Amino acid sequence: MRTPLTAIAAMVVLAACASQPPPLQGEFAQITPREAAEADRTGALVRWGGRIVRVEPQPNRTCFEMISTRLTVTARPYWASDDTGGRFIACRTGFYDPAVFEVNREVTFTGRIAAYETRKIGGYDYRFPRVEADIVYLWPVREQVDVITRPAPWPWWGWW
Template identity: 50%
Template sequence: MSFIRLSLTTALLALAGCATAPKPLQGEFAAAAPDAVADGQKVRWGGEIIRVDNAADRSCFEVLARPLDGSARPLRRDRSDGRFLACRSGFYDPAVFEPGREITVTGTIAGSELRKVGDYDYRYTRVAADVIYLWNEREALAYPSPWFYDPFWYRPWWGPSFVVIHHRHERRKN
């Protein structure tokens, strides 16, 4: 039984290590944070949508930058790599691209823009986006765990229980 469990664990770890970015997000990009780039550099950045501003001919996303994982999805962490703006022609519905959703963008650095964050003047790096990739919301799934101690029971109980994990799906918008 332990050989089967070990084999399954090894196979799952090997598959997890082979994560690749979705096809629209693949390519060669500068490995730089939003505050350390030059105009004209090609970048692949991601993060959490703060807001979407729609103009007559384009939409601009204000994004809280996060580091990306091996599949180019933003990592869920308590820190950020700053903020950036990603603009692309067309209309992106703010009811779909709502605050808190995760996106990854690819594009070229096209200068910067000074905006207010509260009373603070913040300089946003602007990306002329080629791709705006909207990730599906993370879903919590439960799976059985053979041994789990629940400290909230009146008595210690060892035995089958359930542990919640996050499951990732992807959705894209080009």
């Protein structure tokens, strides 16, 4: 009787580890910023994330220019390859310090697509969907760990 209860408890604990933070939970339109820029999706409720390109504090709000990436099951941005989901702008009432929200930090937003803006990236005119964000979720910096391996002594089978 104890073994099945222990196994069930372990599964519950592991499932909790893979869940999304409460502010990022919910049902959202399954579209990328690139898809939203190609067709008018004004009003769609989205959960998008990626890396910060630029932070623009304004008098009553802060806007973030983002490069979109896929999200993991926990809703954290994930760089699987150089293929991104496009770019977007997310704005939220209040001041978000550019010293904290630095370039390349990972952020996930939830909110509705409110409008579109055309801005230049280099010499190219790019159509950005603009999200009026309800949630701005800054992820902790990922720690990089270097793993050092040592070669096994030769012959390995005689050294235990």
